Every structure is written in structure tokens, then in C-alpha cells.
Amino acid sequence: MNKKGQKRLFLILTVLVVGGALISLVFSSFTGALVYFYTPTEILQQTDSLSGKKVRIGGMVQEGTLVKESGTLKIRFMVTDGEKLFPVQYDGMLPDLFREGQGVIVEGTWQPDQDFIASSILAKHSEDYMPVEMSEEGIAKAKKSILKSMQ
Amino acid sequence: MLKAVYRIAWKDVVGDLRRRATLSSMLFFSIAVLVVFQAAFEPDRQAATKLLPGLLWATVLFTSLMGLGRVFQAEEENGAFEGLMLASVPRGIIFLGKWLGNLLLTLLVQAMILPLTLILFNVDAWHLIPHIFGVLILGILGLTGLGVLLAAMTQAARSRETLLALLLLPLVAPLLIAGVQATAGVMVPDGQPGPWIRLLLIFDTVYLALAPWGFGWLVEE
């Protein structure tokens, strides 16, 4: 084989190797290796390894569980991923989107035998956008999307 | 061919060891990093174990940035860069030689820094040294591969060192994350470094396959 043909063969091989590596990256799942937040189910399963650590827990604010202490900013509510419920306490400013049935990410130190006291709360909204007239339909769809993004 | 790779690498390593230029500055620099870390965090033994992966990779990054700045320095000082490129050897081979030289130097420095870090931070992880060093080698393979290519790219540039850092940092971000996580994974008994080691391998494959070509395209004709 001449030199040019040899070079071309090597180039094709390189492209194949690089492409293969990239494809294997797409298919190798890093689930659980590094996530922005844990779901209530996961945190309750990994009580030992995560206790005493700073964690983020994501889910939906369960309807009918939000309790506001009158006169203060203190609130209590349950976070759910559709399977497990997880109680959270918080004292501070809330993002505007925070309400029952809405996605939320709470951050704090996880002590298994105590209530989870959040040091900060982020709202996580779904990718659904709908006009105000359709809000009933929208709320139902948004709930589904939020729970789906917990999987 | 292989002989040429070996000759280029050997010339760089021996030349550097004789002048002790890169090696000693990399060593002193990493000691400075360790001292700053100690002063900033004052970790107890347990905290130091947690900090160690990040600390190791921070020194790897800083020292290799320093080493990479000098990969083509000798050629540039005596104006031999163009000559090196005009040599009858294929440029992929020149790249491999340069890369091997830089890899050996970086590994040599890390082999000295790793025990030093364990001593200075009082971390009892002596039995884990082979594992940790294995992860370091995996990361440094890809890091130096990309780094030598970027060093060739910025060789003629103004404010070369800053530019090198600007180009290298975003591109190796996933490698550093994977390296830190894999090191943390091998240091705890029930850790799972598997996915991160796989990511390091993917990174090494991609860069070591691509970099010789990139080097060739840089200096063609």
C-alpha cells in the first residue's frame, strides 16, 4: 500500500475509535454516580452512606402537607417522588414558584433520626408552558412531568 | 519509528533531569500548593482524607500546566522548532516522542508528590498507594496527551502560559471530575470507582487517538 492510502486508513481507524468511544459514553450510564439531587426513595435507601452529609433532595411538594407557622417564615411540608414521602422543615425566603404540587429541591444536612432542616430551597419547574386559560390541564401535566424527571 | 519516539522522549527527559529545570520547579510548586491548602483548611486527619482526592488532582493540574509550558521551550530557544517539524520523521511520531517525555516527567513528579502529600497531611493510606497511583496514571495519560497538543498550538503565541491554561481548563474539566471521583472511590472500602475509571479510559482513548492528527494538521508543510 502506498503512503497516502496508509494515511487514509489510519485516519478512518482514528475516526472509528473516537466515534466508538463517544458512543460507548452515551450508552454507559452514570446513574447514581453523580446526581444533582437525590429522590426521597434513594435517600431513605442510602441512610448509612449519606447520613451527616450535605445533600440535595428533589421531588414534588405533596398536596395537603404544607403547614405555615403563623407570624413567622417557618414552614413544614412533605416531598414526594411518587413513592416515598420525606418530611422537611424550612425557615426563610421562598422562591415564587414554591407551592403544593410544584417541583422543589431542598438542600441541607441529612441526619436520619431527625427532621430534615433545609438550609435553602430551589423551585424546579417542568418544561410545560401553557396559557392561563388552560391552567387546570397545565397543572396536571406539569405534575406528571416533574415526577417523570425524578426517575 | 519506535526508535525515533524513544530518542525524542529520552532527549527531553535526560536533558531536563540534567538541568533539573522543569522537574524542580514542578516539585517546589506542588509543595507550595500543599502548604496553601494546609493553611487554608487546617484539616484534621478525617477531613484530610476527604480532601485528598481534590488536593492530589489540583497539584496534578497545576504542575502539569507548568510542565506543558516548557515542552517546546528547548526547541524554541535554539530555534529548532521548525527544524524538528521539517525532520523526515512523520509528525505523529514527533508528537508521540514529545508526549512520552512529558508523561514520564509528570509521572516522576507525581510519584514524589503522592507520598509527600500523605506525610504532610497525616493520611494513613499507604496500602492504597498502588490504587491511587493507578488512577493518577489513567488521568495523566489523557491530560498530557491533550496538553502537549495545546502546547504545540500555543507555542508561537503571545502570553503563552495564560492561553494554555485558558484552553486546557474547560477541555479537561470532565477528566478532573472523573479523576477526583475515581480517587475518592478507591479510597473508601465500599466506593464505586468503576464508572469514573471508564470515563477516564474513554477520555484517554479519544485524546490519544486524536492528538497526533491534530499535531500533524498544525504543522503540515
Next chain:
Amino acid sequence: MIDYTPFVVAVYGITVVIYGLLTLKWQRSLKRAQQQLSEQENP
């Protein structure tokens, strides 16, 4: 729900400023370069 108008105005303000300034800057630079070119070609 609070009034989000300031946030919306800020976003569209930044958008217009960045894209607008880039357009003006490049248009001016292009015009100047073309002028110099025509001067050099027929002095």
C-alpha cells in the same frame, strides 16, 4: 405572584444591547475597512 416585568425588561435589554452593539460595531468596522481599501486602490 410578584410582578416579573423588571426581569423581562432586563433580559430583553441585555439581548438588544449585546446583539445591537455587535451589529453596529461590525458594520462600522466593515465600512471603515472598505473605505481604506478603495483609497488604497485609487489614490
Next chain:
Amino acid sequence: MNFLARIQRPLGIITLLALGASTWMVFNAPLDFQQGNSVRILYAHVPSAKMALFCYILLTLSSIVYLWKKNETADILAEAAAPVGAAFTAVTLASGAIWGKPMWGTWWAWDARLTSMLVLLILYMGIMALRNALDEPLKAARATAVLAIIGAVDLPIIHYSVVWWRTLHQPASFGGSSGNPSITGDLLPPLLAMAISFILLGGYLVVLKAREVEAHRQLEQLDVERMEEDD
């Protein structure tokens, strides 16, 4: 290049008209059921993000063509695509931060999509800085082309590795894997209009910058020739 000169003005006028019309649509769109007025940020944020990636694709393709065919037009396009892409990326990050503060409750989070967008911005800046720092045009062209290609291979690695599957940022509403957009009713047409306007805007900016780069290269060429005559 002549072609670019011919289309620049009409393209500019069409872009301006399209932007005007879609802005009018944006401010007449209904409020969102969750986010109220702030949903209008979407119409600047999402098209900018799409264009930031489009520009990188253009940059990569021109770099490959340049290295392969040694075609100077490809190099000019690559030089033009980088600052345009950087501008789109910067607007994406800025509008995202301003949107995130009231909605999520934070300006910034180190989550996947945000991090990889930041890396993209640094990459664009690196490519521009490299071209700037190399005095020899041929060397600069080759080095930036190689860097752009390395970056193109690297972006998926960053996306799939720095990127954890579960993020704070919601999935793409549009052109995502689910097929149909999750933006419904009267909120959708302004987004489509804005997307088209931004494609036009991106095209116009690339054409304009490419012509500016070309004019400056011709000037430099003339300078070099004159110096040779003087010698």
C-alpha cells in the same frame, strides 16, 4: 464572498422585520399558568441557546473544510462564527440567570446544562484568544481549526460526563426526545417566530462579520505587497 456581499443588506432588512414582528408576538402572548409574565424570557433564552450550538456546528464544519481543502473562505467563516456563537452563549447564560432568580430561587447552579453552557462560552473565548495571540495568519488559522475540532469532540464528553442525568434545569420543551413540544396553545407561535428570527439574525451576524474579516485581510495583504515593493 461576492455572494455574501450581495445578500447582506436584504438579509439585514428581513431580519429586522422578522425580529420586530416576533417581538410584537412575544409581548402579545398570553401569560403562562405557572410563571405568569416571566415566561416571556423563554422567547429570548431558548432561541439563543439553539443558535449558540448552531454556531459551534458551523465553526466545526468550516474548520474541517479548511483543514481538508485549505479553502480560505472556510477559514473566514470559522473566524466569523466564533464571536457570533460567543454572543449567543453569553445571552443564553445571562437570560438564564435572570430567569432562574425569580423562578428557581437562584442565579446559578452547578447543574449539567448550565455547566456545559459555561464550558462552551470559555471554549469560544479560547478559540478567539488563540487566533488573536498568533501573529502568523496561516498558523493561527490551523491552530484554531484544530482547537475547534477538539472542542467539538469534547462537547459530548462534557455533556454526558459533567452532566448528571437528573438536573435542576427542566428538560428541553422543544425539539426534545418526546417529539411534540410541551408548549401549548398561544404560547407556541411566538417561540417559532422568535426561533426563525434568531436563525436569520445569526446568519446576518455571520455574514457581516465574515465580510469585515475579509476586508481586513485584504487590507493586510495590500500592506504586505507594498512593503515588498518598497524593499
